[in-house]
Amino acid sequence: MFHRSVSLTGILEEAGIKKQKTSIKKVLFVTHVMPHYRVAFHELVRKELGSRGIIYDVVCGLATDEELKKGDIGSLDSMLTVPEFRVINSRGVLLYHPIYLRSFYYDLVIVTQENKYLLNYALQLSRPFRRGRLAFMGHGRNFQARNFDSIAERWKRFWATKVDWWFAYTEETRDHIRSLGFSDSRITVINNSVDLSKLRDQIAQITPERLELLRRELDIVGRNVGVFVGGLYPDKRLNFLVEAGRFIRTMIPDFELLVIGGGQDLQKLEQLAADLTWIRILGPRFGTGKVELMLLGQVFMMPGLVGLAILDAGATRLPIATTDFPWHSPEISYLKPGENGLLVEDWQNPVAYGQAVVDLLKDKNRLEAMANAAEAMSRRFSIEAMAQNFACGIFDVLKE
Template sequence: MHKKIVVVQRRMTHYRLAFFESLRQQMTERGLELVLAYGVGTAEEQGKNDSAEIAWAHKLATKYFWGGRICYQPLKSVCNQAEMLVIALENKLVCNLWHQFAPVPYKVALWGHGANLQGNPGSWREKFKRRVARRADWWFGYTEHSRPLIAQSGFPADRITVLNNAIDTAEMRSQFESITPSELANWRAAQKIGNGLLGIFLGSFYQEKRLEFLFEAAGAMRSQVPDFELLLVGAGPQKSLVEDFCAKHEWAHFGGMLKGRDKVLALASATVMLNPGLVGLGILDSFVCEVPMLTTDCGLHSPEIVYLEPGVNGLMTTNCLDDYVRQAIALLTDPARLNAMKLGCRKSGGEYTVENMARNFADGVERCLKVGDPK
């Protein structure tokens, strides 16, 4: 009889579908049964239109209280005869506390960043979270950035598995590899982009992306590299800033929100990806389409920033406009170095995949099942 491993998500998003399908396959191959359970998000989260359904998973009754700050999701029904339960570390998930602190007959693992990256470490909420973080048999951290955050709560370092968080990039890779030079030339012509060097910003337009820093840097780059152009792809609350900038500079192009092959064509057209602000999972786009990322040590990044290897698959400059411009121009005007970084991107793109993430998760499950209970 297969050992039953229960994984709970407060809500299901479309970008997790490929991961859970891959994880289910990994578990089956190892003689384990994956039982996936999830609920629904808050009213605000449901308005994002990023929710998804998995036919073989269990739907949990979900209720929110106190303006969405407390979530009630009873798990008892899915935990019957389980060998292991994997839950998220969120203060709002009050039902999780029972499974962590009560004498339950199964292993309990936590999954998360290890801390609220935007929270105040001295607040009672974060102190409570650090206390609760120790009540587990195992920890699954998103990236290597998570490991020290988990360990500083007092959790044993040898019971932490780093997943290397990823989204499905298989289709993007397939599209990128199928693009022909003529298709690329036609796309650039349709966007009224010249044949020179192109920097691309791809993401949401909001404050943490530091668009004004980007605009100033791009202007300085254009003044020193006359054939440099900038393409801005995305949407968000600061969209008007982008439109105004592009309207004033003929070398700057607003691409709007692009998806599918158009998004891949935009990336394939670019020489470098410019994002001086917050970098998250978008770094995987950089890797798959072999466009080195240039960012700064601005202190705003998501855990996935650890995937960036300066000088290998991208660059991280100091948080200084002159340094950012100087290093960007040096890279743009050095074809050999650019090609080397493109190869670095390709290598990283093959490493950070949902398949490898699922394999890391399954490895962690097997290791957890073999050890005693530190709780």
């Protein structure tokens, strides 16, 4: 009996994946789905890498019917979509992207760091046998986890350092990954962002006359308006927001609050504000409809979890007012307290938070300076800068 010797190259060729004898560098990015807000980022990265002769391929899984119903799934030219294998267990759904063999012909494979992505473990375990590098992109940990020593968080920490490079969302992510013993020289901070160009175009098209008409439609009589924009769920601390608003109203009689968004706590908020005519609960708004409401405000009030909303706020010249809530997303690092927004240390005290907002609204010079700094922050952490940071990190990996 004869036994055929099977090499990895032979397996790949049998799978229809031919090795190309070329000096062209190839990079593969793998993600679950392609949300609309990530399309511009990948287009910019592909353009930047292409200018250096580097091929940038993106692989996504197929969106579920539930994900499609949300209406936030985008598409990228030449994007490869593959059906994911799903394994349901007591902790949720595990996903596997069937591109393991294909990945061997890339000089760099970048995956998002998620415990549920089974492909990640296959790629990490095969690192000694790969010619290319493997990198993580993400937060580094679950910033909303109430127990940082949970099994899920310990599992994530265990695998976090078993890659060749890290593309960290923010400086907070860098600090966390570095604390695990990962080399700082192999961490690229990309500064997570979203495409604000469309929002800025919408701002430019909204006239003072339109805003004045909107004020009349909403019966807004005061010139001290707080704005909340986001999902309505427990981590947004809506009880706290209403209590702080009550205090502000006693100190500034014409204070009004616009709440824009939907979610599981919408009915709860409506009950909390049932007798408070100065709170306008406006539900979910999108596009120009959302932007023009934000332009009616002077301060962005979000005492709970802050994430990428800080960039939308800055683009509309709204300083963000938040607290030292322990479970912010890593984008909270964009906030410079006292410069482009407020961070109240006593995060469980709505009166302390309310007083900080009162002091800001009463000091128009400080408010204007903070609005300028908030807008500058949104331009500094742009999608263009994020793509440039990401591309520069890729260049660094490929140089090694």
